[in-house]
Amino acid sequence: MSEVLPRVGVVSLTQGRRPGDLRRGLASLLAQRDVDLDVVCVVNGRDAATAEVEVPTGVRLLELAENVGIPAGRNRGAEAVSGDWIFFLDDDASLPSDRFLADAVALSRARPEIGLLQPRVVDPDGAVNPRRWTPRLRKGDPRRSSDVFSVWEGATLLPRDVFDACAGWGEPYFYAHEGIELAWRVWAQGRRTWYEGSLVANHPAIDPARHAEYYRLNARNRVWLAKRNLPWPLVPVYVASWTAVQLLRWARTPRRLRPWFAGWMEGWREAPGGRRSIGWVTVLRMSRAGRPPVL
Numbered sequence: 001m002s003e004v005l006p007r008v009g010v011v012s013l014t015q016g017r018r019p020g021d022l023r024r025g026l027a028s029l030l031a032q033r034d035v036d037l038d039v040v041c042v043v044n045g046r047d048a049a050t051a052e053v054e055v056p057t058g059v060r061l062l063e064l065a066e067n068v069g070i071p072a073g074r075n076r077g078a079e080a081v082s083g084d085w086i087f088f089l090d091d092d093a094s095l096p097s098d099r100f101l102a103d104a105v106a107l108s109r110a111r112p113e114i115g116l117l118q119p120r121v122v123d124p125d126g127a128v129n130p131r132r133w134t135p136r137l138r139k140g141d142p143r144r145s146s147d148v149f150s151v152w153e154g155a156t157l158l159p160r161d162v163f164d165a166c167a168g169w170g171e172p173y174f175y176a177h178e179g180i181e182l183a184w185r186v187w188a189q190g191r192r193t194w195y196e197g198s199l200v201a202n203h204p205a206i207d208p209a210r211h212a213e214y215y216r217l218n219a220r221n222r223v224w225l226a227k228r229n230l231p232w233p234l235v236p237v238y239v240a241s242w243t244a245v246q247l248l249r250w251a252r253t254p255r256r257l258r259p260w261f262a263g264w265m266e267g268w269r270e271a272p273g274g275r276r277s278i279g280w281v282t283v284l285r286m287s288r289a290g291r292p293p294v295l
Contacts, residue, residue: 005036006105009081009160012039013073014091016046016053021092021204023056028095030058034102038081044073070153071169071178078168086163090154093203096124104157104199115162115191116183118151119199127205135179135195137291143197147289150180151193155201158186165189170228172272176214177221184229184293187286188278215256216263219246223267228275231283234294239267241295 010029014022022041029039039059045067046053055061062080064073074088085105089095097103100119108114120142121133134142135150156179166185170178183193226238243264250256278293286293 005034006085006102006109007036007038007083008085008087008101008105008157009078009083010037010039010087010089011074011077011081012041012059012089012091013044013070013077014041014053015044015067016050018092019051019053021094022053025089025091025094026056026059028098029089030056031098032095032101033098035105036083037101038083040077040080042073042077042080044068044070069171069174071173072171075168075171078163084160085157086160087157088153088155089201090203093121093154093201094124095155096122096200096202100199100201101157104196107196107199108157108159111194113192114194115158115186115189116151116193117157117199118148118193118195119155119201120195120197121152121154121203122200123205124202125204129205133203137295141197145197146195148183148193148195149187149286149289149291149293150183151195153179153182154203156182162186162189162191167274167276170274172224172228172274173221174217176217177225181225181229184278184282184286185276188276188282192289210256212259215259216266219260219263220267220270221263223264224272227267228272229278230293231277231280234283237294245295 012025040062041055041059043053043063045064062077064076078086087101104117108117123129131139133152135148135152136146166182170181186193222242223239226235230238246260283293
């Protein structure tokens with residue numbers, strides 16, 4: 001009897017503005033061996049000036065009428081696919097190995113304590129890789145695998161039951177920090193969030209343009225992250241620590257701090273809903289693993 005291939009639901013999110021990158025990423029998915037894929041490409045609110053998105057045979061298209069935000073767009077895609085695992089790939093990312101998913105699933109099976117897996121991210125043209133792609137305080141060698149407490153969201157694999165138990169990506173954020181919340185909620189499921197240096201995804205090493213809206217959402221979502229997930233006594237501690245970090249980083253760039261503090265106030269003023277405290281046991285597990293959720 002032939003072995004049943006692992007079934008992986010795959011979500012690619014796009015707004016149709018990077019058709020060449022999207023084609024490359026989808027082609028790398030369809031080239032995957034030893035897995036059974038259910039692939040959907042979610043078009044998250046394409047504007048009238050952008051050409052219609054075309055996808056190859058083997059990929060279904062799901063078009064949303066408006067931009068619902070990155071987390072919600074991924075969740076709509078997750079609702080449309082089936083499989084024992086779910087994989088998210090951004091439209092400007094790709095997989096250099098045709099065994100990436102088979103190897104990632106094999107690791108997940110061999111180590112069932114892993115609930116969320118992020119690979120090492122490498123620029124395909126040899127540019128210097130940003131340090132932010134290695135999501136830990138002590139970056140070190142990016143080839144070293146370790147527990148992590150946030151993820152680069154552009155290529156992530158989870159067992160489907162873990163993703164569902166975490167209630168998916170945090171939709172209120174719209175953009176920024178949803179990867180931290182998902183990582184924390186995986187820890188709250190009694191699993192581990194894992195960075196695997198032996199697995200590689202490709203992504204161009206571009207310097208992202210930062211604008212006032214980014215700084216506003218960055219601050220608002222930091223406050224919401226604490227309010228949605230931490231035991232109440234830790235909420236002001238977490239927010240205070242990150243406020244101090246930002247003040248030190250941007251003390252000489254008030255153009256960043258003005259929208260950042262506007263978002264900070266918005267975060268306290270508004271209720272994001274969806275509170276699910278990770279609990280003190282999870283705080284203790286994360287602390288023992290190397291990073292208490294206060295920084």
